[in-house]
Amino acid sequence: MSPLTEDDGAQVARPSESRRDPSWLRERLDTWLKSHEGPGAQVTAVDIPSANGMSSETLLVSARVDGADHDLVARVAPMPDSDPVFGSYDLDGQYRLIRHVAEHTDVPVPRLWWSEPDPAPLGAPFFVMSRVDGDVPPDVMPYTFGSWVSEGTPEQQRRLMTESVGVLAKIHAAPLPSVGVPVVEPGEDPLRSHVRRLREFYRWASEGRAGAPLIERGFAWVDEHMPEPSEPVLCWGDARIGNIMYRDFTPVAVLDWEMATLGPRELDVAWMIFIHRFFQDITELAGMAGLPDFLTRDDVAAEYKRQTGHPPADLDFYTLYAALIHAVVMYRIQCRAIHFGQADEPADPDDMIMHRASVEAMMAGTYWSSVAERGES
Ligand SMILES: Nc1ncnc2c1ncn2[C@@H]1O[C@H](COP(=O)(O)OP(=O)(O)O)[C@@H](O)[C@H]1O
Ligand SMILES: [Mg+2]
Known part of the structure:
Protein backbone atom coordinates (compact mmCIF):
# COMPACT_ATOMS: atom_id res chain seq x y z
CA MET A 1 0.00 0.00 0.00
CA SER A 2 1.14 3.52 -0.65
CA PRO A 3 2.85 5.71 1.91
CA LEU A 4 1.25 8.34 4.07
CA THR A 5 -2.14 6.70 4.10
CA GLU A 6 -2.08 4.78 7.35
CA ASP A 7 -3.30 7.55 9.58
CA ASP A 8 -6.11 9.13 7.67
CA GLY A 9 -8.95 7.44 9.43
CA ALA A 10 -8.98 3.92 8.06
CA GLN A 11 -10.52 2.57 11.26
CA VAL A 12 -13.44 4.97 11.18
CA ALA A 13 -14.10 3.99 7.60
CA ARG A 14 -14.32 0.31 8.38
CA PRO A 15 -17.88 -0.72 9.12
CA SER A 16 -17.06 -4.36 9.82
CA GLU A 17 -16.61 -3.88 13.53
CA SER A 18 -16.24 -7.55 14.36
CA ARG A 19 -13.02 -7.60 12.36
CA ARG A 20 -11.61 -5.11 14.88
CA ASP A 21 -12.32 -7.40 17.81
CA PRO A 22 -9.32 -9.60 18.72
CA SER A 23 -11.33 -12.09 20.79
CA TRP A 24 -13.84 -12.63 17.96
CA LEU A 25 -10.93 -13.10 15.56
CA ARG A 26 -9.14 -15.49 17.92
CA GLU A 27 -12.22 -17.70 18.21
CA ARG A 28 -12.86 -17.75 14.48
CA LEU A 29 -9.23 -18.47 13.66
CA ASP A 30 -9.05 -21.14 16.34
CA THR A 31 -12.05 -22.99 14.87
CA TRP A 32 -10.54 -22.66 11.42
CA LEU A 33 -7.10 -23.86 12.53
CA LYS A 34 -8.53 -26.92 14.32
CA SER A 35 -10.42 -27.91 11.18
CA HIS A 36 -7.10 -27.81 9.26
CA GLU A 37 -4.56 -29.11 11.74
CA GLY A 38 -6.65 -31.19 14.11
CA PRO A 39 -8.04 -30.60 17.61
CA GLY A 40 -4.57 -30.25 19.18
CA ALA A 41 -3.92 -27.02 17.28
CA GLN A 42 -4.78 -23.77 19.00
CA VAL A 43 -4.76 -20.05 18.29
CA THR A 44 -3.50 -18.61 21.55
CA ALA A 45 -3.58 -14.86 20.79
CA VAL A 46 -4.56 -12.32 18.15
CA ASP A 47 -3.40 -8.70 18.14
CA ILE A 48 -4.30 -5.93 15.73
CA PRO A 49 -1.28 -3.66 15.19
CA SER A 50 -2.23 0.00 15.39
CA ALA A 51 -0.42 1.27 12.29
CA ASN A 52 -2.15 -0.69 9.58
CA GLY A 53 -2.32 -0.08 5.87
CA MET A 54 -5.70 0.48 4.26
CA SER A 55 -5.52 -2.20 1.63
CA SER A 56 -5.35 -5.43 3.58
CA GLU A 57 -5.28 -5.97 7.29
CA THR A 58 -2.35 -7.42 9.14
CA LEU A 59 -3.05 -9.47 12.26
CA LEU A 60 -0.47 -10.77 14.71
CA VAL A 61 -1.39 -14.35 15.54
CA SER A 62 0.16 -16.77 18.03
CA ALA A 63 -0.63 -20.42 17.51
CA ARG A 64 0.33 -23.87 18.76
CA VAL A 65 0.70 -26.45 16.01
CA ASP A 66 2.05 -29.98 16.57
CA GLY A 67 3.04 -29.03 20.10
CA ALA A 68 5.20 -26.06 19.07
CA ASP A 69 4.41 -22.35 19.50
CA HIS A 70 4.60 -20.10 16.47
CA ASP A 71 4.47 -16.35 16.00
CA LEU A 72 2.52 -15.73 12.82
CA VAL A 73 1.02 -12.93 10.77
CA ALA A 74 -2.32 -13.17 8.97
CA ARG A 75 -2.94 -10.91 6.02
CA VAL A 76 -6.68 -10.48 5.54
CA ALA A 77 -8.39 -9.03 2.48
CA PRO A 78 -10.50 -5.94 3.13
CA MET A 79 -14.22 -6.42 3.67
CA PRO A 80 -16.16 -5.53 0.52
CA ASP A 81 -18.47 -3.25 2.56
CA SER A 82 -15.49 -1.13 3.70
CA ASP A 83 -15.29 0.49 0.25
CA PRO A 84 -11.74 -0.82 -0.27
CA VAL A 85 -9.15 1.39 -1.93
CA PHE A 86 -8.72 -1.09 -4.77
CA GLY A 87 -11.72 -2.72 -6.41
CA SER A 88 -10.52 -6.29 -6.29
CA TYR A 89 -8.05 -8.35 -4.31
CA ASP A 90 -6.56 -11.72 -5.10
CA LEU A 91 -4.99 -12.68 -1.80
CA ASP A 92 -4.53 -16.32 -2.75
CA GLY A 93 -2.72 -15.08 -5.87
CA GLN A 94 -0.37 -13.06 -3.63
CA TYR A 95 0.26 -16.17 -1.54
CA ARG A 96 1.11 -18.24 -4.61
CA LEU A 97 3.32 -15.50 -5.99
CA ILE A 98 5.30 -15.31 -2.74
CA ARG A 99 5.71 -19.09 -2.95
CA HIS A 100 6.94 -18.73 -6.52
CA VAL A 101 9.51 -16.15 -5.39
CA ALA A 102 10.58 -18.36 -2.47
CA GLU A 103 11.02 -21.36 -4.75
CA HIS A 104 12.89 -19.63 -7.56
CA THR A 105 15.01 -16.90 -5.93
CA ASP A 106 16.86 -16.18 -2.72
CA VAL A 107 14.81 -13.05 -2.05
CA PRO A 108 13.95 -13.22 1.67
CA VAL A 109 10.21 -13.71 2.13
CA PRO A 110 8.30 -14.87 5.21
CA ARG A 111 7.73 -18.61 5.48
CA LEU A 112 4.22 -19.38 4.25
CA TRP A 113 1.75 -21.50 6.24
CA TRP A 114 -1.77 -21.50 4.81
CA SER A 115 -3.98 -19.65 2.36
CA GLU A 116 -7.74 -19.54 2.90
CA PRO A 117 -9.52 -18.20 -0.19
CA ASP A 118 -12.97 -18.90 1.32
CA PRO A 119 -14.41 -15.70 2.86
CA ALA A 120 -16.61 -17.70 5.25
CA PRO A 121 -14.23 -18.25 8.22
CA LEU A 122 -13.19 -14.59 8.74
CA GLY A 123 -15.50 -12.69 6.42
CA ALA A 124 -12.73 -12.27 3.83
CA PRO A 125 -9.95 -14.42 2.36
CA PHE A 126 -6.64 -14.48 4.25
CA PHE A 127 -3.25 -16.12 4.32
CA VAL A 128 -0.89 -16.88 7.16
CA MET A 129 2.90 -16.51 7.24
CA SER A 130 5.64 -16.60 9.85
CA ARG A 131 6.30 -13.43 11.79
CA VAL A 132 9.70 -12.01 10.93
CA ASP A 133 11.80 -10.09 13.42
CA GLY A 134 13.07 -6.88 11.86
CA ASP A 135 12.56 -3.14 11.38
CA VAL A 136 10.64 -1.37 8.63
CA PRO A 137 11.53 2.20 7.58
CA PRO A 138 8.45 4.05 8.89
CA ASP A 139 5.97 5.83 6.58
CA VAL A 140 4.22 7.79 9.34
CA MET A 141 6.14 9.88 10.21
CA PRO A 142 8.36 9.23 7.22
N1 LIG B 1 5.52 -11.61 8.04
C1 LIG B 1 5.60 -10.51 8.79
N2 LIG B 1 6.35 -10.50 9.93
C2 LIG B 1 6.41 -9.41 10.71
N3 LIG B 1 5.75 -8.27 10.46
C3 LIG B 1 4.98 -8.21 9.36
C4 LIG B 1 4.86 -9.31 8.47
N4 LIG B 1 4.01 -8.96 7.47
C5 LIG B 1 3.63 -7.70 7.72
N5 LIG B 1 4.21 -7.24 8.86
C6 LIG B 1 4.04 -5.91 9.47
O1 LIG B 1 2.87 -5.31 8.94
C7 LIG B 1 3.18 -4.11 8.22
C8 LIG B 1 2.30 -3.98 6.99
O2 LIG B 1 2.54 -5.06 6.12
P1 LIG B 1 2.47 -4.92 4.56
O3 LIG B 1 2.60 -6.29 4.00
O4 LIG B 1 3.44 -3.89 4.08
O5 LIG B 1 0.96 -4.47 4.33
P2 LIG B 1 0.23 -3.08 4.02
O6 LIG B 1 1.28 -2.04 3.77
O7 LIG B 1 -0.59 -3.38 2.81
O8 LIG B 1 -0.58 -2.83 5.23
C9 LIG B 1 4.66 -4.23 7.91
O9 LIG B 1 5.27 -2.97 7.78
C10 LIG B 1 5.20 -5.00 9.11
O10 LIG B 1 5.42 -4.11 10.18
MG1 LIG C 1 3.15 -2.12 3.00
Missing part, protein backbone atom coordinates in the same frame (compact mmCIF):
# COMPACT_ATOMS: atom_id res chain seq x y z
CA TYR A 143 11.79 7.76 7.94
CA THR A 144 13.32 10.94 6.49
CA PHE A 145 11.96 12.92 9.47
CA GLY A 146 14.17 11.01 11.90
CA SER A 147 14.29 7.22 12.33
CA TRP A 148 16.68 4.29 12.59
CA VAL A 149 17.38 4.86 8.88
CA SER A 150 18.41 8.50 9.28
CA GLU A 151 20.37 7.66 12.42
CA GLY A 152 22.42 5.06 10.54
CA THR A 153 25.98 5.80 9.46
CA PRO A 154 26.61 6.64 5.79
CA GLU A 155 28.07 3.14 5.44
CA GLN A 156 24.92 1.53 6.90
CA GLN A 157 22.66 3.66 4.71
CA ARG A 158 24.71 2.65 1.69
CA ARG A 159 24.35 -1.01 2.61
CA LEU A 160 20.60 -0.58 2.91
CA MET A 161 20.55 0.97 -0.58
CA THR A 162 22.73 -1.65 -2.28
CA GLU A 163 20.93 -4.56 -0.60
CA SER A 164 17.50 -3.13 -1.43
CA VAL A 165 18.50 -2.67 -5.08
CA GLY A 166 19.76 -6.26 -4.83
CA VAL A 167 16.23 -7.34 -3.90
CA LEU A 168 14.97 -5.82 -7.15
CA ALA A 169 17.77 -7.45 -9.13
CA LYS A 170 16.86 -10.88 -7.74
CA ILE A 171 13.12 -10.47 -8.28
CA HIS A 172 13.74 -9.36 -11.86
CA ALA A 173 15.79 -12.49 -12.52
CA ALA A 174 12.95 -14.81 -11.42
CA PRO A 175 11.11 -16.88 -14.01
CA LEU A 176 7.82 -15.23 -15.00
CA PRO A 177 5.00 -16.42 -12.73
CA SER A 178 1.58 -17.47 -13.94
CA VAL A 179 -0.11 -16.41 -10.70
CA GLY A 180 -0.39 -13.22 -8.67
CA VAL A 181 0.09 -10.82 -11.59
CA PRO A 182 -2.60 -9.26 -13.79
CA VAL A 183 -3.24 -10.95 -17.10
CA VAL A 184 -1.75 -9.10 -20.05
CA GLU A 185 -4.06 -9.09 -23.08
CA PRO A 186 -2.68 -11.16 -25.97
CA GLY A 187 -0.55 -8.96 -28.21
CA GLU A 188 -0.49 -6.11 -25.69
CA ASP A 189 2.84 -4.69 -24.48
CA PRO A 190 3.03 -5.13 -20.65
CA LEU A 191 3.79 -1.43 -20.03
CA ARG A 192 0.80 -0.34 -22.12
CA SER A 193 -1.26 -2.93 -20.31
CA HIS A 194 -0.11 -1.43 -16.98
CA VAL A 195 -1.07 2.08 -18.11
CA ARG A 196 -4.43 0.80 -19.35
CA ARG A 197 -5.18 -0.78 -15.98
CA LEU A 198 -4.13 2.37 -14.10
CA ARG A 199 -6.43 4.41 -16.35
CA GLU A 200 -9.30 1.98 -15.72
CA PHE A 201 -8.67 2.27 -11.99
CA TYR A 202 -8.68 6.07 -12.23
CA ARG A 203 -11.95 6.03 -14.24
CA TRP A 204 -13.52 3.77 -11.63
CA ALA A 205 -12.27 6.01 -8.79
CA SER A 206 -13.45 9.24 -10.46
CA GLU A 207 -16.82 7.97 -11.68
CA GLY A 208 -19.54 10.50 -10.95
CA ARG A 209 -17.18 13.13 -9.52
CA ALA A 210 -14.79 15.84 -10.62
CA GLY A 211 -11.64 14.25 -11.98
CA ALA A 212 -8.18 15.68 -11.34
CA PRO A 213 -7.00 17.62 -14.43
CA LEU A 214 -3.39 17.01 -13.42
CA ILE A 215 -3.91 13.23 -13.56
CA GLU A 216 -5.55 13.53 -16.95
CA ARG A 217 -2.63 15.62 -18.23
CA GLY A 218 -0.32 13.02 -16.72
CA PHE A 219 -1.95 10.22 -18.71
CA ALA A 220 -1.68 12.28 -21.89
CA TRP A 221 2.03 12.91 -21.18
CA VAL A 222 2.59 9.21 -20.57
CA ASP A 223 0.88 8.30 -23.86
CA GLU A 224 3.04 10.79 -25.74
CA HIS A 225 6.32 9.72 -24.17
CA MET A 226 5.80 5.95 -24.08
CA PRO A 227 9.20 4.18 -24.37
CA GLU A 228 9.87 1.36 -26.80
CA PRO A 229 8.66 -2.03 -25.49
CA SER A 230 11.28 -4.00 -23.58
CA GLU A 231 11.50 -7.57 -22.33
CA PRO A 232 9.10 -7.89 -19.34
CA VAL A 233 10.28 -9.21 -15.99
CA LEU A 234 8.50 -10.00 -12.74
CA CYS A 235 8.12 -6.63 -11.00
CA TRP A 236 7.41 -6.52 -7.28
CA GLY A 237 5.14 -3.49 -7.80
CA ASP A 238 5.17 -1.69 -4.44
CA ALA A 239 8.97 -1.72 -4.59
CA ARG A 240 9.92 0.61 -1.76
CA ILE A 241 12.06 0.28 1.31
CA GLY A 242 8.94 0.79 3.48
CA ASN A 243 7.83 -2.69 2.37
CA ILE A 244 11.06 -4.39 3.45
CA MET A 245 11.96 -5.57 6.94
CA TYR A 246 15.64 -5.12 7.79
CA ARG A 247 18.05 -6.37 10.38
CA ASP A 248 21.38 -4.60 10.54
CA PHE A 249 20.42 -2.57 7.42
CA THR A 250 20.05 -5.81 5.43
CA PRO A 251 16.70 -7.09 4.09
CA VAL A 252 15.23 -10.05 5.99
CA ALA A 253 11.69 -10.00 4.55
CA VAL A 254 10.18 -8.53 1.39
CA LEU A 255 6.47 -7.83 2.00
CA ASP A 256 3.41 -6.51 0.20
CA TRP A 257 3.09 -8.20 -3.18
CA GLU A 258 -0.34 -6.86 -4.11
CA MET A 259 0.93 -4.54 -6.86
CA ALA A 260 3.12 -7.21 -8.51
CA THR A 261 3.03 -7.16 -12.28
CA LEU A 262 4.85 -8.20 -15.41
CA GLY A 263 6.55 -5.23 -16.96
CA PRO A 264 9.76 -3.34 -17.60
CA ARG A 265 12.31 -3.54 -14.77
CA GLU A 266 12.28 0.26 -14.62
CA LEU A 267 8.80 0.18 -13.03
CA ASP A 268 10.37 -1.09 -9.80
CA VAL A 269 13.62 0.89 -10.05
CA ALA A 270 11.72 4.16 -10.59
CA TRP A 271 9.18 3.43 -7.83
CA MET A 272 12.01 2.92 -5.35
CA ILE A 273 13.61 6.21 -6.43
CA PHE A 274 10.36 8.18 -6.56
CA ILE A 275 8.90 7.14 -3.21
CA HIS A 276 12.10 8.23 -1.50
CA ARG A 277 11.91 11.56 -3.36
CA PHE A 278 8.28 11.90 -2.27
CA PHE A 279 9.31 11.60 1.37
CA GLN A 280 12.41 13.73 0.89
CA ASP A 281 10.39 16.54 -0.74
CA ILE A 282 7.88 16.52 2.14
CA THR A 283 10.75 16.64 4.61
CA GLU A 284 12.36 19.61 2.88
CA LEU A 285 8.99 21.40 2.72
CA ALA A 286 8.78 20.91 6.48
CA GLY A 287 12.10 22.73 6.76
CA MET A 288 14.27 19.73 7.57
CA ALA A 289 17.27 18.30 5.76
CA GLY A 290 16.03 14.73 5.52
CA LEU A 291 18.28 12.29 3.67
CA PRO A 292 19.38 14.16 0.52
CA ASP A 293 22.24 11.78 -0.27
CA PHE A 294 20.32 8.56 0.33
CA LEU A 295 18.71 6.40 -2.37
CA THR A 296 19.39 9.00 -5.05
CA ARG A 297 18.38 8.42 -8.64
CA ASP A 298 22.00 8.22 -9.81
CA ASP A 299 23.10 5.84 -7.06
CA VAL A 300 20.14 3.51 -7.47
CA ALA A 301 20.53 3.42 -11.26
CA ALA A 302 24.29 2.80 -11.05
CA GLU A 303 23.89 0.10 -8.43
CA TYR A 304 21.15 -1.61 -10.43
CA LYS A 305 23.39 -1.63 -13.50
CA ARG A 306 26.31 -2.94 -11.45
CA GLN A 307 24.26 -5.85 -10.11
CA THR A 308 22.31 -6.79 -13.23
CA GLY A 309 24.23 -5.46 -16.23
CA HIS A 310 21.08 -3.57 -17.25
CA PRO A 311 21.37 0.22 -17.12
CA PRO A 312 17.86 1.48 -16.28
CA ALA A 313 16.54 3.32 -19.35
CA ASP A 314 14.06 6.20 -19.70
CA LEU A 315 14.09 7.10 -16.01
CA ASP A 316 12.54 10.52 -16.70
CA PHE A 317 9.55 8.65 -18.06
CA TYR A 318 9.40 5.99 -15.37
CA THR A 319 9.81 8.35 -12.42
CA LEU A 320 7.00 10.52 -13.82
CA TYR A 321 4.90 7.42 -14.30
CA ALA A 322 5.62 6.44 -10.67
CA ALA A 323 4.49 9.91 -9.57
CA LEU A 324 1.33 9.47 -11.66
CA ILE A 325 0.55 6.07 -10.11
CA HIS A 326 1.02 7.61 -6.68
CA ALA A 327 -1.22 10.54 -7.68
CA VAL A 328 -4.02 8.19 -8.78
CA VAL A 329 -3.81 6.15 -5.57
CA MET A 330 -3.75 9.33 -3.48
CA TYR A 331 -6.73 10.72 -5.39
CA ARG A 332 -8.66 7.51 -4.72
CA ILE A 333 -7.77 7.58 -1.02
CA GLN A 334 -8.84 11.21 -0.73
CA CYS A 335 -12.14 10.53 -2.53
CA ARG A 336 -12.76 7.75 -0.06
CA ALA A 337 -11.92 10.03 2.90
CA ILE A 338 -14.34 12.69 1.54
CA HIS A 339 -16.99 9.99 1.10
CA PHE A 340 -16.61 8.97 4.75
CA GLY A 341 -16.68 12.59 5.94
CA GLN A 342 -13.05 12.56 7.06
CA ALA A 343 -11.84 15.18 4.59
CA ASP A 344 -13.33 18.21 2.87
CA GLU A 345 -13.62 18.35 -0.87
CA PRO A 346 -11.01 20.87 -2.08
CA ALA A 347 -12.07 23.55 -4.56
CA ASP A 348 -9.30 22.36 -6.88
CA PRO A 349 -9.33 18.53 -7.24
CA ASP A 350 -5.59 18.60 -8.01
CA ASP A 351 -5.10 19.59 -4.36
CA MET A 352 -6.00 16.01 -3.45
CA ILE A 353 -2.53 15.13 -4.74
CA MET A 354 0.01 16.00 -2.08
CA HIS A 355 2.91 15.94 -4.54
CA ARG A 356 1.16 17.89 -7.29
CA ALA A 357 4.06 20.36 -7.54
CA SER A 358 6.49 17.50 -8.23
CA VAL A 359 4.24 16.03 -10.93
CA GLU A 360 3.90 19.47 -12.54
CA ALA A 361 7.68 20.02 -12.42
CA MET A 362 8.33 16.56 -13.87
CA MET A 363 6.00 17.26 -16.79
CA ALA A 364 7.68 20.64 -17.31
CA GLY A 365 11.06 18.87 -17.30
CA THR A 366 12.40 20.91 -14.37
CA TYR A 367 12.06 18.48 -11.48
CA TRP A 368 15.35 16.58 -11.72
CA SER A 369 17.43 19.64 -12.59
CA SER A 370 16.15 21.39 -9.48
CA VAL A 371 16.98 18.31 -7.40
CA ALA A 372 20.48 18.38 -8.92
CA GLU A 373 20.83 22.09 -8.16
CA ARG A 374 20.24 21.26 -4.54
CA GLY A 375 23.09 18.77 -4.88
CA GLU A 376 20.79 15.77 -4.44
CA SER A 377 20.72 13.93 -7.75
